[in-house]
Each structure stands twice: as C-alpha cells, then as structure tokens.
Amino acid sequence: MHGATEPADVLSRPLPDGLPPGARDWFARRTYTARTWDEERIRELKGGTRVSVVLPARDESATVGEIVSAIRGALVSGPAPVVDEIIVIDSHSSDGTARIAEKAGALVVHQDDVRPDLPPGRGKGDALWKSLAVATGDVAVFLDADVRDFTPRYVTGLLGPLLADARIAYVKGFYERPAARTADGPGAGGGRVTELVARPLLNLLRPELAGFVQPLAGEAAGRTDVLRRVPFATGYGVEIGLLLDLFDLVGLDRLAQVDLGVRRHRHQSLADLGAMAAQVHSAALRRLADGLPGIAPDGPDPVRHLVQYEHEDGAGLRARVREVPVAERPPHLPAAADAAERPVR
Ligand SMILES: O=c1ccn([C@@H]2O[C@H](COP(=O)(O)OP(=O)(O)O)[C@@H](O)[C@H]2O)c(=O)[nH]1
Numbered sequence: 541m542h543g544a545t546e547p548a549d550v551l552s553r554p555l556p557d558g559l560p561p562g563a564r565d566w567f568a569r570r571t572y573t574a575r576t577w578d579e580e581r582i583r584e585l586k587g588g589t590r591v592s593v594v595l596p597a598r599d600e601s602a603t604v605g606e607i608v609s610a611i612r613g614a615l616v617s618g619p620a621p622v623v624d625e626i627i628v629i630d631s632h633s634s635d636g637t638a639r640i641a642e643k644a645g646a647l648v649v650h651q652d653d654v655r656p657d658l659p660p661g662r663g664k665g666d667a668l669w670k671s672l673a674v675a676t677g678d679v680a681v682f683l684d685a686d687v688r689d690f691t692p693r694y695v696t697g698l699l700g701p702l703l704a705d706a707r708i709a710y711v712k713g714f715y716e717r718p719a720a721r722t723a724d725g726p727g728a729g730g731g732r733v734t735e736l737v738a739r740p741l742l743n744l745l746r747p748e749l750a751g752f753v754q755p756l757a758g759e760a761a762g763r764t765d766v767l768r769r770v771p772f773a774t775g776y777g778v779e780i781g782l783l784l785d786l787f788d789l790v791g792l793d794r795l796a797q798v799d800l801g802v803r804r805h806r807h808q809s810l811a812d813l814g815a816m817a818a819q820v821h822s823a824a825l826r827r828l829a830d831g832l833p834g835i836a837p838d839g840p841d842p843v844r845h846l847v848q849y850e851h852e853d854g855a856g857l858r859a860r861v862r863e864v865p866v867a868e869r870p871p872h873l874p875a876a877a878d879a880a881e882r883p884v885r
Pocket residue numbers: 595596597598599600629631662663664667683684685686758805806807808
C-alpha cells in the first residue's frame with residue numbers, strides 16, 4: 541500500500557530510457573493511483589476543504605442522472621460528506637438533461653445564465669469557465685457527463701493527491717480507454733485526438749509534459765484559486781489550454797496525475813473529432829507558437845473554418861465548411877502576487 545503521497549507503480553515495466561528531460565522524474569514522483577485513497581481516507585484528509593464537483597453537460601440525458609446519483613449516494617450523503625456540491629452546467633441541451641440532473645440532486649445552471657453581462661458563450665470550455673463563477677469549493681472536480689459505468693472512485697482518486705499534498709495544484713485522471721469497434725484490441729483505440737494531435741504536439745513543443753498519460757482527460761481536479769488565474773479556451777481546446785497554462789503558472793512539480801482504471805464514454809464521429817482537433821491545435825499553438833499567422837484571436841468571437849470532405853453514397857464527393865469557434869475566456873482573477881513562484885524557463 542502506497543503512502544498518501546508516495547507515487548504508485550502503475551507501469552507494467554520500468555519507464556523507457558530517453559524520455560524528455562524532466563518528464564521521467566515527474567512521472568515517477570507525481571503519478572498516483574486512485575486505489576491509494578478510499579472514501580474513509582479522503583474524509584480524514586478533507587478537513588475543512590470544500591469540494592465542488594462540476595459536470596459540463598450537453599445532451600447527456602442517458603448518463604448524467606446515474607452519475608449524479610452515484611456521487612450523491614456515495615460521497616454527499618452521511619454525516620461527513622466528501623463532496624459539498626454537485627454542479628451541472630447545462631450546455632444548451634435539448635434532451636431533458638437539466639431536468640434529469642436536477643431530479644438526481646444536482647444544482648443545475650444554464651450556461652447562458654452565468655455572467656449574462658458577457659457575450660453568450662458556447663462549448664465545453666465556456667461551460668467549465670462559468671462553473672468557476674458558481675462553484676463555492678476550494679477544490680473543483682471536473683467530470684465528463686457522458687461516461688458509462690461511472691464510479692465515485694473517479695472523484696476520490698482525483699481528490700487524493702490534492703488533499704494529501706498541499707503543494708499539488710492540479711490533478712489529471714488517466715485510464716485505459718477501450719473504444720467501441722476498434723482493431724487495436726481491448727484497452728486501446730480510445731482517445732483519437734489525444735493520440736493523433738495532443739500527444740505529438742506536447743512531445744514536440746512542450747516535452748516536459750510528455751509524462752501525462754491522458755493530457756486531454758476531461759476528469760481533472762484543481763484548487764479553484766489557481767484555476768481562476770488562467771484563461772479557458774471555450775471549446776474542446778480547454779484541456780490542453782489548462783495543462784499548458786497551469787504548467788507555466790505553477791510549474792510541473794505542482795501538477796499530478798492519477799490512475800482511475802478504465803473509462804468508457806460516448807464516441808464522436810471522426811468528422812466531429814476533426815473540429816475538436818482544430819480547437820486543440822488552436823489552443824495549443826496560441827500558447828506554444830504565439831505569432832503564428834492565423835492563430836492570434838481576431839474579434840470577440842473568433843471562428844476558424846474547417847473544410848471537410850465526404851463521399852456521399854451514389855452522389856460522389858461532397859465538401860462542407862464547418863465553423864470552429866476558437867474564443868477564450870480570460871482568467872477570473874489577476875495573476876497571483878506569488879507569480880514570482882513561476883519557474884524560470
Ligand atoms: O459544447 C459542449 C460540448 C461538450 N460538453 C460536455 O463536455 C463533456 C465532454 O464532451 P464530449 O463527450 O463531447 O467529448 P469527448 O469525450 O467525445 O471528447 C461532456 O460531458 C459533454 O456533455 C459541454 O458541456 N458543452
């Protein structure tokens with residue numbers, strides 16, 4: 541049994557030689573497993589820390605109710621709750637997500653009802669940014685609402701490193717990601733944008749972050765006073781944007797990752813992931829290749845155009861242009877006075 545902040549042996553064999561500088565030591569020092577912290581241990585570590593669980597949800601009626609109920613049943617009920625509030629940001633759903641989440645016991649807030657003084661936003665990142673204007677916790681746990689066979693261990697696993705080590709500011713989950721119908725076999729195939737876009741980009745342009753097993757994981761937890769000091773890409777670029785900005789703000793040693801086991805979720809089409817990939821590229825390149833033509837924002841709601849092609853049965857080749865929003869929300873708070881802590885790079 542590992543100690544509260546002792547790294548876990550999650551690899552089936554030692555790390556390979558030749559990992560980018562810093563990534564190897566970081567992996568060994570800051571990789572944990574959810575098994576280290578059961579609910580009882582989390583309750584002991586929690587003390588007076590308030591915990592907000594946040595689920596951005598767009599048309600998740602099939603799964604959101606079960607997820608909220610599972611969290612409430614295991615981590616909210618009882619004399620010493622682990623979770624103090626469950627917030628579902630209804631992200632323009634049209635399938636009854638809000639009603640189902642509310643019935644399951646979540647506080648449901650519509651994305652456009654938060655900061656109505658600002659131009660309306662769209663996308664997952666906008667929903668997460670707005671959650672920080674609603675959440676009252678010292679720690680926010682971000683969870684996707686499309687996960688099948690959800691377990692409350694995702695929450696306790698993400699909280700473990702944060703509650704066990706005050707130095708840790710942000711924790712990302714990782715897991716096996718078996719995708720439906722893939723030739724790669726069990727435990728593989730999921731995370732197409734991760735494997736084809738995010739991981740190559742990080743290894744090329746920010747190799748210190750090569751130790752993150754799932755850099756785009758939607759399951760993550762962070763201290764809200766830190767999360768409020770970085771911008772949020774409003775679409776699917778939010779995860780890679782947060783990882784890069786938090787790395788710059790607090791440094792690698794204050795980031796961690798935790799093995800959550802296995803994750804199954806609804807898979808989008810390849811064309812939809814093409815738009816997602818465009819947003820991941822936009823958020824990453826704005827941070828890593830500033831000044832690249834076409835990357836800097838232009839106007840309050842910048843959009844890029846993605847031309848995609850498909851063969852229509854019997855009708856030949858069809859081209860379509862998809863609008864890809866690449867807007868960002870600014871930090872809720874100015875950079876902390878302790879910004880001097882930022883690592884010299
Ligand atoms: O505009 C959006 C797009 C996505 N989501 C939510 O963000 C999470 C991850 O999105 P999705 O499942 O589409 O991404 P994937 O897991 O396929 O990468 C899910 O809970 C979605 O409901 C959202 O709140 N608003």
